[in-house]
Amino acid sequence: MKKRLLTILFVLGCLFSATAQQDFFFTQQTFSRGNINPAGVGNTGDVDLFLLGRLQWLGVDNAPHTILLNATNYFQKIQSGVGLSLSYDALGIGHSTTEIKAEYSYQIDLNPNWILSMGISAGMFLGIYDPSANTLEQEAERMEKEKLQAGKEKEITPNFDLGFEINRRNLTLGVSCTHIQNNASTSYSSDRHIYAYSIFTQQLNELWDLMIDLGYMNRNKVHLADLGVLAFYNRLFWGGFSWRPDLINGCNPSYLSILVGFEYHIVRFGYIYECGLGTRSTLPSNTHEILLSFRIPKKEKSID
Numbered sequence: 377m378k379k380r381l382l383t384i385l386f387v388l389g390c391l392f393s394a395t396a397q398q399d400f401f402f403t404q405q406t407f408s409r410g411n412i413n414p415a416g417v418g419n420t421g422d423v424d425l426f427l428l429g430r431l432q433w434l435g436v437d438n439a440p441h442t443i444l445l446n447a448t449n450y451f452q453k454i455q456s457g458v459g460l461s462l463s464y465d466a467l468g469i470g471h472s473t474t475e476i477k478a479e480y481s482y483q484i485d486l487n488p489n490w491i492l493s494m495g496i497s498a499g500m501f502l503g504i505y506d507p508s509a510n511t512l513e514q515e516a517e518r519m520e521k522e523k524l525q526a527g528k529e530k531e532i533t534p535n536f537d538l539g540f541e542i543n544r545r546n547l548t549l550g551v552s553c554t555h556i557q558n559n560a561s562t563s564y565s566s567d568r569h570i571y572a573y574s575i576f577t578q579q580l581n582e583l584w585d586l587m588i589d590l591g592y593m594n595r596n597k598v599h600l601a602d603l604g605v606l607a608f609y610n611r612l613f614w615g616g617f618s619w620r621p622d623l624i625n626g627c628n629p630s631y632l633s634i635l636v637g638f639e640y641h642i643v644r645f646g647y648i649y650e651c652g653l654g655t656r657s658t659l660p661s662n663t664h665e666i667l668l669s670f671r672i673p674k675k676e677k678s679i680d
Contacts, residue, residue, distance in 0.1 A: 406589050406604065407644065407669060410446045411461040412571050413539035413552035414479040414495030418450030418457015423672040430665045438469045448479070457481040461497070470506040473564060475499060477535060489544050495552075497537040503564020505529045531564040539571075548575040561596075570594040573602075583610050599623040606635065613638045614646075629654035637667065644669045 408426035409416035426446040433439035448459035459479035466472045477499025484492045506528045539552030554569045561567035573591040580586055584607060591602035601623055606616035615636040621627035630653045637646030646667035 406575060406587065406606070407646075407667070408446045408448075409550070409573075410448055410459045410479050410497075411444060411463060411475075411477075412537075412554060412569075413541065413550050414459070414497040414537050415481050415493040415539040415541040415550060415552065417448045417459035417479045417481040417495055418483075419481075419493065419541070419543065419548075420448075420671060421450045421452070422674055424448045424669065425672075426667075426669040428665060428667050430663065432663045434662055434664060440468060441466050455483045457483070457493075457495075459497075461499075472504050474502040474504075475535065477537070479537075486542075491543045493541040493543065495537075495539045495541075497535075499535050501533045501535045501555075501565045503531045503533075503562075505564070529564075531562065533558075533562075533565040535565075546577045549573075550575075567596060584608065585611070587616075597624065604633075604635075612640065618648075627654070642671050642673070644671070 408424065408428075409419075424447070426444075426448075428444040430442040430444075431439065432441065442465045443463065445462045446459060447461075448457060450457045457480070459481075461475070461477050461479060463475045464472065465474075477497045479495060479497040481493050481495035484494075486492050534557065535554075536556045537552065537554045538556055539550065541548060541550040543549075550571070550573050552571045554571070555566050556568060558565060558567045571591070571593050573589060575587065575589045577585060577587045587604075587606040587608070589602070589604045589606075591604075593600045593602075599622070600620055602618060602620045604616065604618035606614055608614040613636075615634075618633040618635065619630060620633070621630035631650055632653055633648050633650040635646060635648045637644065639645070644667065646665075648665040648667075650663040650665070
């Protein structure tokens, strides 16, 4: 069984090098959105460090895994947020992508209740395919390995994003476009993505708060929706679910995620388990995400 999975992963690694790239779609990005919308940078008003890891097909060697790091800060004097986003995605044997970008947002007070944020980001996208990373055992089928190992390939492309958010005390509405300059994808860079989302929070009583988020992502012929519900207890523990269906194929496939976590002072920790629903995918669908973030409040300067 292990040999069979290794063979499958090797084939996927070869196929991924010739297929389109897609942005990461993390369920827990409700807490940090800078990598998909630069307008969300600095929305907390504090220094925020956000780390998220994603692992697919647990127990399978060379399974895809992803790491995302967002670092943001807000400067009240110039009503601006700045950030840095770094992501690494290992898609399979020998195939990986790395994206790094600087982010900027400017906030305008529309009235005492509403704030408009406009954001841009710029960076680079690095794609690498290295067939020599194949580690299949000798007894596994080689599939004419010498033909597949044509040498290490690398491609660096620029990347630009644009986005808007409008916020009030308990409601956030956002829209963004990533990879603006790319009309089509290549083996190592992604084509244009469109995002739209809303996040609503409501205090139910002294102990319970509720968060509901609705999201949409379009890339070429891909249309995904996202519905998430989180409940917070005593501003300490939280848990909920997220459902992400494919809108074109009658919600087949779709993905169901269960989220749990806690936060204490400046630290937030979360875990998610995601499983695939439907009949369109025959590969293992179990996915795990771990979130760790630190929010560092700024000291307010005293006025003499």
